[in-house]
Amino acid sequence: MNQQNAFITALDLIASLDPVLGDIVLLSLKVTLSAVLIAAAIGLPLGAALALGRFPGRSALIVVSNALMGLPPVVAGLVVYLLLSRSGPLGFLGMLFTPGAMILAQTVLILPIVISLTRQIVEDLWAEYEEQLRSLGSSRMRAIPTLLWDGRFSLITAILAGFGRASAEVGAVLIVGGNIAGYTRTMTTAIALETSKGDLALALGLGIILLTITLLLNTGAFVAGRMAQRAAG
Amino acid sequence: MRILHSALISAAIGLTLALSGTPVSAQDKVITVASTTSTEQSGLFKALLPKFKEKTGIEVRVIAQGTGQALETGRRGDADVVFVHDAASEKKFVAEGFGVERFEVMYNDFIVVGPKSDPAGIAGSKDIDAALKKIAAAKTPFASRGDDSGTHKAEQRLWKAAGIEVKGAGDWYRETGSGMGPTLNTASAMNAYALTDRGTWLNFKNRGDLTIIVEGDLKLFNQYGVILVNPAKHSHVKKELGQSFIDWLVSGEGQKAIADYKIDGEPLFFPNAKKGQS
Numbered sequence: 001m002n003q004q005n006a007f008i009t010a011l012d013l014i015a016s017l018d019p020v021l022g023d024i025v026l027l028s029l030k031v032t033l034s035a036v037l038i039a040a041a042i043g044l045p046l047g048a049a050l051a052l053g054r055f056p057g058r059s060a061l062i063v064v065s066n067a068l069m070g071l072p073p074v075v076a077g078l079v080v081y082l083l084l085s086r087s088g089p090l091g092f093l094g095m096l097f098t099p100g101a102m103i104l105a106q107t108v109l110i111l112p113i114v115i116s117l118t119r120q121i122v123e124d125l126w127a128e129y130e131e132q133l134r135s136l137g138s139s140r141m142r143a144i145p146t147l148l149w150d151g152r153f154s155l156i157t158a159i160l161a162g163f164g165r166a167s168a169e170v171g172a173v174l175i176v177g178g179n180i181a182g183y184t185r186t187m188t189t190a191i192a193l194e195t196s197k198g199d200l201a202l203a204l205g206l207g208i209i210l211l212t213i214t215l216l217l218n219t220g221a222f223v224a225g226r227m228a229q230r231a232a233g
Numbered sequence: 234m235r236i237l238h239s240a241l242i243s244a245a246i247g248l249t250l251a252l253s254g255t256p257v258s259a260q261d262k263v264i265t266v267a268s269t270t271s272t273e274q275s276g277l278f279k280a281l282l283p284k285f286k287e288k289t290g291i292e293v294r295v296i297a298q299g300t301g302q303a304l305e306t307g308r309r310g311d312a313d314v315v316f317v318h319d320a321a322s323e324k325k326f327v328a329e330g331f332g333v334e335r336f337e338v339m340y341n342d343f344i345v346v347g348p349k350s351d352p353a354g355i356a357g358s359k360d361i362d363a364a365l366k367k368i369a370a371a372k373t374p375f376a377s378r379g380d381d382s383g384t385h386k387a388e389q390r391l392w393k394a395a396g397i398e399v400k401g402a403g404d405w406y407r408e409t410g411s412g413m414g415p416t417l418n419t420a421s422a423m424n425a426y427a428l429t430d431r432g433t434w435l436n437f438k439n440r441g442d443l444t445i446i447v448e449g450d451l452k453l454f455n456q457y458g459v460i461l462v463n464p465a466k467h468s469h470v471k472k473e474l475g476q477s478f479i480d481w482l483v484s485g486e487g488q489k490a491i492a493d494y495k496i497d498g499e500p501l502f503f504p505n506a507k508k509g510q511s
Contacts, residue, residue, distance in 0.1 A: 085309045085310070085311050086309055086310030086311050086467055086469065087309040087310055087311075091310070094469065096311050097265060097294065097296060097311065178265075178294070178296035179296070179297065180265075180294040180295060180296060181278075181279070181295065183294055184294075193274075195414070195415070195418070196270070196274060196412055196413075196414030196415050196418075197274050197414050197436060197437060197438065198414060198417060198418055198421075198437045198438040198439030198440070199438045199439070200438075200439055
């Protein structure tokens, strides 16, 4: 296989504004960004609560959430598949093989990352500011919003880690989405499919496009973070 | 508070995006078909589905799996129609009550591909029995699907008919546990022989040193069938829409669309629906 072909294929695909490719890219972004938003909305408060709360079983929860950062995507996919299958407990929703199912699977996958990293960041901040916050009469639980806001720049990295995992995985979305052309085909499942068909140049071309998009998004987040940091003094 | 506020907004946006992606209202003319990698990866569906949609307005969503997995998807009620190629398991699927009725749609054939150097000395043979015996005797690498697909089951039947036990036969017999394309990629990299359906082969681009070695034996005939998942088992199955897809496939128009699908002038599938079966 000629590696040069892959770059030419990638450029061709971008230059021709291929509508099929456009749909695939949009769906990938929609699924992954939705999963990241949902995981952040749940994971940031939960991670902070886990950092500051004192309750029985807390240590066990921390260990479990750390361990789940290594959850294999194919296992997450299988669990969501069994839940959403018509023969499963949530089958009545008719959600299997839809983008919604893919969002759910990716959320399951990245939630532990957001929770665990948030917990670590907030715990460190609390150690640093405990006295100050206590002198202002703040309890542990009431300190959560303050500390999340204070740690926002570090927390962006936690969220980007989740985004990276979601955008890179293929195992979970393939199982629960079914890789249906024009409906649940994402960048990663399209790459897997073209590899299956032996069209390695097209597969690698799609890979180059995916990496470029990831790089652009991370650059955007980095620049926005820097600007906000400067504005905040 | 601002964090909580933005968290709530994020959640709302996330859910809206999530919900907008799941149009499952009853009037949607959409069916899900569990089919095999050979029909999808050969490009057949890409040629058929737009014609069917133009005629009926029904959108067909295809999930490409091995025959075994596709039937399991049907058993669980996660597809409206299954379109596969292993007559024995299809008949069992219907007999168990998971399918309504089996319609024969088309056939293609299996071929054995292998390296041009042909270490087993079987190139040009039309006798699959003799060819498999020579591969086993020479212990030249053979890449098997090993994934309970229709092609894998056909391959196992052929080995059995040739009187060769492949389980524990040695490291020349290699199960890839994957679809037809990945297995061909593996065979191409190892210069191994492999049994494949002709459609996937014609559409396969990473051939390397592989070429067609054995073809034309009647035992290599590969029949495809289509079955509506039984609404009596799974009440949500879209009975009318699914049946109209089956009716179209076996109709003169559908049969012609199958015959018209060619790669480099070579037809991939040969329609053979029985007249009056619908």
